[in-house]
Each structure stands twice: as structure tokens, then as C-alpha cells.
Amino acid sequence: MSDFEVKEITPAAPTSVDGDARAARRREARTLLFGDLWEYAPAPESTAVVKVRERYEHFIGGRFVGGGEPMAVHNPATAEQISEIPAAGPDVVDRAVNAARAAFGPWSARPASERAKVLYHIGRMLQERARELAVLETLDNGKPIAETRDVDLPLAAAHFLYYAGWADKLDYAFPGVSPSPLGVAAQVIPWNFPLLMAAWKIAPALACGNTVVLKPAETTPLSASVLAEICAEAGVPDGVVNIVHGDGDTGRALVSHPGIDKVAFTGSTEVGRQIQRTLAGTDVRLTLELGGKGANIVFEDAALDQAVEGIVNGIWFNQGQVCCAGSRLLVQESVAETVLDKLRDRLATLRVGDPLDKNTDVGAINSAAQLERIADYVRIGQAEGAQMHQLACDLPDKGWFFAPTIFTHVAQSHRIAQEEIFGPVLAVQTFRTPDEAVELANNTPYGLSAGVWSDKGSKVFEMTRRLRAGIVWGNTFNQFDPASPFGGYKESGFGREGGRHGLLPYLRLR
Amino acid sequence: MNQPSKNSSSGQSSDSGAGSGNGAGASHRTGRAPAGLPAITVDARAVEARAARFTRRSIKNEAKRAALAAAMSMVDLTTLEGMDTPGKVERLCRKALQPGLDPRLPRVAAVCVYPTFVAHARQVLEGSDVRVAAVATAFPSGQSFLDVRLDETRRTVDAGAHEIDMVIDRGAFLAGDHARVFDEIAATKEACGAAHLKVILETGELSTYDNVRTASDLAMRAGADFIKTSTGKIAPASTMPVCLVMAEAIRDHYRATGVQVGLKAAGGIRTSKQAWHYLVLIKETLGDAWLTPDWFRIGASSLVNDLLLQWERLDTGRYQSAVYFSND
Structure with missing residues (x-):
């Protein structure tokens, strides 16, 4: 080779020839903007197909x-x-x-x-x-x-x-x-x-x-x-x-x-x-x-972007009003920051509002009483010292809505980690080893569901064996099939x- | 900027022989990924499920009109045929400048042609801001000597190409020689000088999402300005899950380095509906900053007329016959 030399690989800092141009492109804040540059127009499903009667007997x-x-x-x-x-x-x-x-x-x-x-x-x-x-x-x-x-x-x-x-x-x-x-x-x-x-x-x-x-x-x-x-x-x-x-x-x-x-x-x-x-x-x-207080366990060797989808589906599907919801996220400490960054980005794309709009991801809470219960738990979580992150969105003026919520810095001793909230509220805890994940996941009076995220099949099966939950999903969450038995411990x-x-x-x- | 000297191409050409043509193989490491590059895995079922959800967004009325205009402005209008002629390329350029008769419609982002037509395309597009992209590096297979590919790149840039669409050596990638793929991309980037480099992964040949992810990470770290799915010569070309994997790689790269890299979906995108599915994917994965022709492109040809057809329908409520739209 004459003047073209094969260079040693220096990862993360590519031997770029136009370093200045790249530096100019580099932004101080590396945040993504999920804004309204292209806003979806309202897409309401027609209610003409159904006539709600004045009275059902x-x-x-x-x-x-x-x-x-x-x-x-x-x-x-x-x-x-x-x-x-x-x-x-x-x-x-x-x-x-x-x-x-x-x-x-x-x-x-x-x-x-x-x-x-x-x-x-x-x-x-x-x-x-x-x-x-x-x-x-x-x-x-x-x-x-x-x-x-x-x-x-x-x-x-x-x-x-x-x-x-x-x-x-x-x-x-x-x-x-x-x-x-x-x-x-x-x-x-x-x-x-x-x-x-x-x-x-x-x-x-x-x-x-x-x-x-x-x-x-x-x-x-x-x-x-x-x-x-x-x-x-x-x-x-x-x-x-x-x-x-x-x-x-x-x-x-x-x-x-x-x-x-x-x-x-x-x-x-x-x-x-x-x-x-x-x-x-x-x-x-x-x-x-x-009830349940399902643990969604994310290991460092998981496909993280897909795990984030599973976390979203686990806690914000049906506004979190699911008995088998993945209401506790147990994430391995080594990837906790990465996963939370991804989760916050994903949260920002959720659309809360009119349930009849075909583009709505999170609809209304079923009753005023349930809404109050969820709000109570969120107050409890804050009082317990957990850190709250909520989707910044305009909730409809009327109706019973609650913004999807993430609590970090949650300890096993917190009520929001122990009690079923039955709403769009996620409690995030970290763990260090598989043993610790099992211990945290099983340390609850409930035992309905759990999720395990790892690209290593043997680890998924081993965890499944050790988790005291009636349903354990591997690299997915909240999937249902009539052929699959459902129930709790x-x-x-x-x-x-x-x-x-x-x-x-x-x-x-x- | 460290522009490669004119001499380097000839110097390399004279050096090209069977042994050194593909680079100094002996000094390359082989293995799963270059040192320090963590192999990020992708769950196939889950990524397909997520990609399918984008297609269930309901795009109506003004959102549809905005999507059609945006998609038009993002098209790399492409002709890459053995039977391409100066006449054909000129017609393509005219179409790029004026895709439809409605003045509210934007022109497309770029034309994409073979290197030999770059000068001609530049001439026709003189005075407009439609870019000229050219496929260099022994497109579509990439199976030629590295110095030949680099020389082709330099000569294409010299001919006036604003953007170079290179192909990676899938053979080297699949043989596990990721370091060589990295070096070749870095070398091509260097050969591009000021021209933008789009790196075609040819995801249809990489076969697995894990490979797509690794190749995306490789390409970005080696200096790609854009990563691009396909040549259009291999089926499957661009698919939603593949683009999602690439978009996630771009997002992670941006988070880690602050460097924004663009995405080009190419091949198989023929309908307006497909186009806005991709826009939904970009909007909800990368966000507003990528929803511009600077950062997202669609490599297509027949898509343009479908965008026009849908645009007309928004105005008139009716689908017009294909004979009302120019076939260039």
C-alpha cells in the first residue's frame, strides 16, 4: 500500500478527516425532540356503528x-x-x-x-x-x-x-x-x-x-x-x-x-x-x-431497545389497569441509565387522550375512584422519597386521565414497590446479580406475572424456574393466548x- | 480537512494486485466486532412487532397532506439501470425539479445515478438545490479491489457528486472481518472529501437484525454521514423492522457521541402509505430533528407518482388515472 494505510481501530473516536465539521454538528444537549413538527390529525373511530341504549337490563x-x-x-x-x-x-x-x-x-x-x-x-x-x-x-x-x-x-x-x-x-x-x-x-x-x-x-x-x-x-x-x-x-x-x-x-x-x-x-x-x-x-x-405486582426483569445482556418496548407494554397497556402488569421494573444496575434514557424517550412518544382516537396509546382511567387511588399512590411515592418522572402532556379537560409515570430510586421497602397501584405508574429498582433479581422479584405477597429479558436462553429458563409467578414471559410481556394457562401464586x-x-x-x- | 491528494488514486491503482487489492489482509483483525464495539443484539420478534405498530397509526387529512409533501422532499429519485443513457438521466433530473404540476409541491431531495452520469446530471440541475448522489465503490456488489473503489469514489466526487452512496463489502462482513469493513468505510469517507457519504449496508444480504445493528454501528463509527438500507438490487430491500434497527443504532450513536447520522430507506417503497409508515417510524424513534431531507431520505422512483396520485385525491376526492402523471 502506498499512502493509504490501514489504521488500527480506535472505537468511539473514529479517525475522521473532517473532525471540525463533525464537532460543529455535535450538540451540547444530546436529547431527542418528540415534538409537533408533523402532528397526526385527529382520527376518531366513528361511534355510528353502535347505539348505546339508555338502559341495560x-x-x-x-x-x-x-x-x-x-x-x-x-x-x-x-x-x-x-x-x-x-x-x-x-x-x-x-x-x-x-x-x-x-x-x-x-x-x-x-x-x-x-x-x-x-x-x-x-x-x-x-x-x-x-x-x-x-x-x-x-x-x-x-x-x-x-x-x-x-x-x-x-x-x-x-x-x-x-x-x-x-x-x-x-x-x-x-x-x-x-x-x-x-x-x-x-x-x-x-x-x-x-x-x-x-x-x-x-x-x-x-x-x-x-x-x-x-x-x-x-x-x-x-x-x-x-x-x-x-x-x-x-x-x-x-x-x-x-x-x-x-x-x-x-x-x-x-x-x-x-x-x-x-x-x-x-x-x-x-x-x-x-x-x-x-x-x-x-x-x-x-x-x-x-392482584399482582409483576416484576419485569431486564438483564444487561438483553436486547435493550426491545426490552424497553416490553416495559412500555407491561405498564402502559390498558393504562396499567392490568392484574399481570409489569408494574415493577428490575433493571441490572450496569444498564440502568441506558434503559431509563431509552424509556424516557419512549415515554415522550406516548399519546394520551381521547380513547376513540385510533392514534391514542393511553386512554382514560376507568373510574373517578380509581383515578383517586392512583393519584394517592403517586403522592405516597413522592412522600417516600422516590424520584418521579411524568410524561409532559396536556390531559383532556374532562374525563378521568392520568399521565404515565415513572418512579426511580425506589426501594423494596416503599409502598409503591409493594402494593398494587393498578394504574400507569412504574416503580424502577436496580439489581446486581441474577440471585438478587430473583430475591427482589419474589419478595412480594403477589405472584401473578413476571418478565425476563436476556439474549441468553439458558438464563431466561433458569430465571423462569426460580420465579414464583404463575406467568413468566421471556423477552416479551403481556402476551395472551387462549391455549396458555393464566393464574397466580x-x-x-x-x-x-x-x-x-x-x-x-x-x-x-x- | 485532510483531502486525499490526487496522486493517491493513481498510486493505489498501480499497486492493485490480487494480494493487496482488498487491502492488507494480514494486518486486519477478525472477529465478532472491532475492539470496543459491543455487539448489541436485537430481538427479531419484538422489533417486528414494534415496526408493525407504526403501520397502524392512522394518518388523515392535514397530517396526510404534510406527509405527502415531506416524503416528496425526501426522495432520492433514482435510476440505476444498465440501459441508462444521458437522455434518461436528463428526464429524471427534469422530473426531480418538477415532480408534479402543483406549485405547492416541493421538488425532490436528490437524484441518484451511476458515476458516469454525474456530470450530466449536474449540468441539467444547474442552479437548483437538488443534490446529485452517485453510487460508487463497485455498486451493487462492492466486489472489487479497494483501490479501484476508492479511485471510483474520488473520480465521482471530482465529477461533481454531492453525495456518494457506497456499498459495504458484505462478503468481508459475513466472513467476520468487521475490521476490514470498518477500514474500507473510513477510507471511502476520506476519499469523499467534502461529499456526503451514505453507507449502503445491503440489509437483505446481511440477513439478521443483529448483523444490521452491528453493520450500522460500524458504519457510523467509521464516519458515515448516512446509513442506507439497500441497493435496490436485492430482495428484500428496505423493510420497516430493518429501518427501525438502524434508527435505534443512530439514536444510540447520537446519544453516545452527539453526532447526528442520517438514514436512507431504499428499495421497495412504492406507495404513499409505505412512505408515511416510514415517517411515523422516524417521528417516533428519532424525533423531529430527523424529519427533514437533511437526515432522512427515501430512495425510490415509482413512489413519486403515487405521492402525486394521493395528493390529487386530497384535493379532488378522486383517484386520477395514471395517464395524468408523467412517467420519467
């Missing part, structure tokens, strides 16, 4: 019936009343349980293939009416239309289709024993995934030959009412699916009714405890899917929903 014995004091139903994005429901008292609950009891014999005696056909039909009708239901769910719950459209509806339909497949194969699900249905299942579901939770509960119960009385949350009763309509149209016999509206009082009346054989509850750990006390000493079967509950495991709570095996 109970669905008992195949008919919509009233009964009970009216309760207002609000649109969380505007805080305005959009409908009302009657709150079922003990008499209405009694009628519903009796209807379910009466329908149980004929339904469980039907050929299993007939039950499968009905479930397939429900799944298909959910797909056909997906747009309408997505809009209705967004109006009722406050979650972004992009989520109801891409997550809630497809998954709800998938659950019915999946369990339709099991209905006539129960004899092969648990070899060596013979399955039979339990009877009447009382099902109480939360407001964070109203239709999806209804699907999780109803589909396996019906596939196994049970009948159900379902109580949706009082703040999100609308989509379940449409589901009742769909059930009737799909050929579900009268009384097989019953829906009663109301709040905690209705729930108490339902789970303590002597005519039920099984309770399935998804909701808070506190209510779960009450239910377990109520049922103690009876032969009513119980499954509980309760410790105070996150017991029993599994989804997959073959999800049949067990609805079967007697002999």
Missing part, C-alpha cells in the same frame, strides 16, 4: 328483565353518564341462579358436539360484530380503541373458538379419568377487560357443560349485555348464560347463594379473601385470579384459566 332465563335500583354508567373519557343498569338484589340473583339450575340438566345432557357448535357460533358472531363491540367497550371502559380493536375483541373471540374445540374432546383432556360438569358457576369479573374476562369465564364453563350466572363490574356492564344478546342468537338455550348487574352487594349475594356449585372470581385480593371466607366449609369450588390467587388447565376448575374428575 339483567339477562335471566333467556330474557332481558329489570329489577333493582338504577345505577349510572359513565364514559370515563368524558365523565358523562351514557347509560344505566339496575342493581340486582338477592331476589334477582335468586331468579338467575334458579334459571341456571333449571337449565343445567338439559344443557349438560346435550351432545358435546352441540355445545361446541354453539361456542363456535358465539366466537364467529363476536368477530362479525367486532367493530361495534370495540367501540362500545372503549366508550364504557375508557381504553384506547386500538386496544379494544386489536386485543380485547380478537382474544375474546379466540377464547370461544378455542374452548369450542375442547367441548367434545373432554374425555381426552385428562386420560384415565372421566370428566363431568359441576353445575351452576357464579362468575364475578372486573372492569379492566370487561368482554374478554366474560369470555374467559363463560367459554370454558359452557364447554364443560356447566351453566353460568355472570356479574360484570358495575362500571363496565355494557359489552356483557351485548354478549348476552349474542349468546341468545347463537343458540345458547335459555338459562344457560345469565347476567346480573350490580356492585359488590350483588356479588356477595351471588357468591353466597346456596344454589351454586362453583365460584370464579377475578378482581382485587381483598374481595377474593372475603369470598374465600364466605365459601369456607362449603363444597363450592373456587378459583381466584387476584400466593395472594394472586389459585386456579388456572386458559388452555387445557382452564377446563379443570369446571370439571369433576372421577
Whole structure:
């Protein structure tokens, strides 16, 4: 080589020939600007596809019936009343349980293939009416239309289709024993995934030959009412699916009714405890899917940019109102700064606002009460000395909104690290070694979910083995599939929903 | 600035033989990455999922109009065919100056041609600010002697190219000789002098996102002004996940060094919708500072007429027949 010499590599400081020009380009502040140079125009989903009725009623014995004091139903994005429901008292609950009891014999005696056909039909009708239901769910719950459209509806339909497949194969699900249905299942579901939770509960119960009385949350009763309509149209016999509206009082009346054989509850750990006390000493079967404080564990050898996506999806999906949310970020100290820089950049791109806008990433908090609870915890976090970083954004003037929030410098002793906030609030802690990560992750009364981020497969599997959580995601988070069992350890509950495991709570095996 | 001397090219040419043509191989280290360059990994499934989310942004009305205009201003209008002639290149340049008849529409950023047409393109574009980019370094394979490639680069710059689109030696990269790839980029950068260097990674041949990331980091550290996905001669050309990986590399490089590097997506971008998907990706990954033709380019040819078609539709509410748009 003549005058061209191969140079030794000097990383980070390239032997650049125009160093001055480069230096000129170098900026003091190396921050990225996520501004409004190109602003997305409003892209609201039309509400013309759905007519919200003034009043929704109970669905008992195949008919919509009233009964009970009216309760207002609000649109969380505007805080305005959009409908009302009657709150079922003990008499209405009694009628519903009796209807379910009466329908149980004929339904469980039907050929299993007939039950499968009905479930397939429900799944298909959910797909056909997906747009309408997505809009209705967004109006009722406050979650972004992009989520109801891409997550809630497809998954709800998938659950019915999946369990339709099991209905006539129960004899092969648990070899060596013979399955039979339990009877009447009382099902109480939360407001964070109203239709999806209804699907999780109803589909396996019906596939196994049970009948159900379902109580949706009082703040999100609308989509379940449409589901009742769909059930009737799909050929579900009268009384097989019953829906009663109301709040905690209705729930108490339902789970303590002597005519039920099984309770399935998804909701808070506190209510779960009450239910377990109520049922103690009876032969009513119980499954509980309760709270969580999921640890999302990011190792230094993870694909960090994708891990950041997982953190975002873990805590800001559905405004963090997810029992399996990755509400604790455990990040290895060696990459903590890098990950937090990336996370803050990513946070800056989140769009908070009108849930009906197709470009909204974070919608409204479901109720004023929940909003207050989240605000309380954020005050607690600040008082405890954690450092807060919030998305700088204009929240809508009306409705119940909360800006996505990150707390750093969080210690295990902080309440924001221990207690379930159920909102868009992330607590960040650091760890040094895998052992320490396991210890921190397991040091909680909950045990629902966890995430492990590492490019090293053996490490992911080893962590999975050691984490006391019902669901552990490897290099992803908040992914759901009807074929995959879901449920918790410790105070996150017991029993599994989804997959073959999800049949067990609805079967007697002999 | 340390401009390479005129003599260096001839000096190297005379030296080119089988042994030294690709550089002094013996002195190169081989291995996963040059010393100090951490191999940053990419999770394929997750990066594809993120890239897909950009495509679900709903771009309406004024946002669409702004996107169409921005995309037009970012196009490197390209012809790279064996049958290119001075006439063809001239027509391309005329199209670059006036893509559509609506005066509200910007002209494109640059034309991209083979080195032999640079002088002609400069002549046609005289007086405008449309840049002339040329593919040098034994495009598209890069499989020639280093001194030949450097000489080609220098002569192309001498002919008036504002921007040089070089290809990396994918053979060397895939053989693990990252140090050689680094050195060759650095040498080409030197040969470019004042001209801007775009480094084509040819991601379709690199095959994995991990490789795309490593090649991006290499190219930026070696002095690339832009990193570019593809030659357009290999399928797949530019894809959203690949561009996301490159954008993330650019972001990290900027964070670490303060040096801003541009991104060019090239090949396979034919529709307006694809174009604004890329703009969404840039907006939400790199931010506003990259949403200009100085820092983001789209290498394309047929895209221009689709942008015009959509532009017309915004005004008239109707799709016009293709015969209303010039085919140059």
C-alpha cells in the first residue's frame, strides 16, 4: 500500500478527516425532540356503528328483565353518564341462579358436539360484530380503541373458538379419568377487560357443560349485555348464560347463594379473601385470579431497545389497569441509565387522550375512584422519597386521565414497590446479580406475572424456574393466548384459566 | 480537512494486485466486532412487532397532506439501470425539479445515478438545490479491489457528486472481518472529501437484525454521514423492522457521541402509505430533528407518482388515472 494505510481501530473516536465539521454538528444537549413538527390529525373511530341504549337490563332465563335500583354508567373519557343498569338484589340473583339450575340438566345432557357448535357460533358472531363491540367497550371502559380493536375483541373471540374445540374432546383432556360438569358457576369479573374476562369465564364453563350466572363490574356492564344478546342468537338455550348487574352487594349475594356449585372470581385480593371466607366449609369450588405486582426483569445482556418496548407494554397497556402488569421494573444496575434514557424517550412518544382516537396509546382511567387511588399512590411515592418522572402532556379537560409515570430510586421497602397501584405508574429498582433479581422479584405477597429479558436462553429458563409467578414471559410481556394457562401464586390467587388447565376448575374428575 | 491528494488514486491503482487489492489482509483483525464495539443484539420478534405498530397509526387529512409533501422532499429519485443513457438521466433530473404540476409541491431531495452520469446530471440541475448522489465503490456488489473503489469514489466526487452512496463489502462482513469493513468505510469517507457519504449496508444480504445493528454501528463509527438500507438490487430491500434497527443504532450513536447520522430507506417503497409508515417510524424513534431531507431520505422512483396520485385525491376526492402523471 502506498499512502493509504490501514489504521488500527480506535472505537468511539473514529479517525475522521473532517473532525471540525463533525464537532460543529455535535450538540451540547444530546436529547431527542418528540415534538409537533408533523402532528397526526385527529382520527376518531366513528361511534355510528353502535347505539348505546339508555338502559341495560339483567339477562335471566333467556330474557332481558329489570329489577333493582338504577345505577349510572359513565364514559370515563368524558365523565358523562351514557347509560344505566339496575342493581340486582338477592331476589334477582335468586331468579338467575334458579334459571341456571333449571337449565343445567338439559344443557349438560346435550351432545358435546352441540355445545361446541354453539361456542363456535358465539366466537364467529363476536368477530362479525367486532367493530361495534370495540367501540362500545372503549366508550364504557375508557381504553384506547386500538386496544379494544386489536386485543380485547380478537382474544375474546379466540377464547370461544378455542374452548369450542375442547367441548367434545373432554374425555381426552385428562386420560384415565372421566370428566363431568359441576353445575351452576357464579362468575364475578372486573372492569379492566370487561368482554374478554366474560369470555374467559363463560367459554370454558359452557364447554364443560356447566351453566353460568355472570356479574360484570358495575362500571363496565355494557359489552356483557351485548354478549348476552349474542349468546341468545347463537343458540345458547335459555338459562344457560345469565347476567346480573350490580356492585359488590350483588356479588356477595351471588357468591353466597346456596344454589351454586362453583365460584370464579377475578378482581382485587381483598374481595377474593372475603369470598374465600364466605365459601369456607362449603363444597363450592373456587378459583381466584387476584392482584399482582409483576416484576419485569431486564438483564444487561438483553436486547435493550426491545426490552424497553416490553416495559412500555407491561405498564402502559390498558393504562396499567392490568392484574399481570409489569408494574415493577428490575433493571441490572450496569444498564440502568441506558434503559431509563431509552424509556424516557419512549415515554415522550406516548399519546394520551381521547380513547376513540385510533392514534391514542393511553386512554382514560376507568373510574373517578380509581383515578383517586392512583393519584394517592403517586403522592405516597413522592412522600417516600422516590424520584418521579411524568410524561409532559396536556390531559383532556374532562374525563378521568392520568399521565404515565415513572418512579426511580425506589426501594423494596416503599409502598409503591409493594402494593398494587393498578394504574400507569412504574416503580424502577436496580439489581446486581441474577440471585438478587430473583430475591427482589419474589419478595412480594403477589405472584401473578413476571418478565425476563436476556439474549441468553439458558438464563431466561433458569430465571423462569426460580420465579414464583404463575406467568413468566421471556423477552416479551403481556402476551395472551387462549391455549396458555393464566393464574397466580400466593395472594394472586389459585386456579388456572386458559388452555387445557382452564377446563379443570369446571370439571369433576372421577 | 485532510483531502486525499490526487496522486493517491493513481498510486493505489498501480499497486492493485490480487494480494493487496482488498487491502492488507494480514494486518486486519477478525472477529465478532472491532475492539470496543459491543455487539448489541436485537430481538427479531419484538422489533417486528414494534415496526408493525407504526403501520397502524392512522394518518388523515392535514397530517396526510404534510406527509405527502415531506416524503416528496425526501426522495432520492433514482435510476440505476444498465440501459441508462444521458437522455434518461436528463428526464429524471427534469422530473426531480418538477415532480408534479402543483406549485405547492416541493421538488425532490436528490437524484441518484451511476458515476458516469454525474456530470450530466449536474449540468441539467444547474442552479437548483437538488443534490446529485452517485453510487460508487463497485455498486451493487462492492466486489472489487479497494483501490479501484476508492479511485471510483474520488473520480465521482471530482465529477461533481454531492453525495456518494457506497456499498459495504458484505462478503468481508459475513466472513467476520468487521475490521476490514470498518477500514474500507473510513477510507471511502476520506476519499469523499467534502461529499456526503451514505453507507449502503445491503440489509437483505446481511440477513439478521443483529448483523444490521452491528453493520450500522460500524458504519457510523467509521464516519458515515448516512446509513442506507439497500441497493435496490436485492430482495428484500428496505423493510420497516430493518429501518427501525438502524434508527435505534443512530439514536444510540447520537446519544453516545452527539453526532447526528442520517438514514436512507431504499428499495421497495412504492406507495404513499409505505412512505408515511416510514415517517411515523422516524417521528417516533428519532424525533423531529430527523424529519427533514437533511437526515432522512427515501430512495425510490415509482413512489413519486403515487405521492402525486394521493395528493390529487386530497384535493379532488378522486383517484386520477395514471395517464395524468408523467412517467420519467
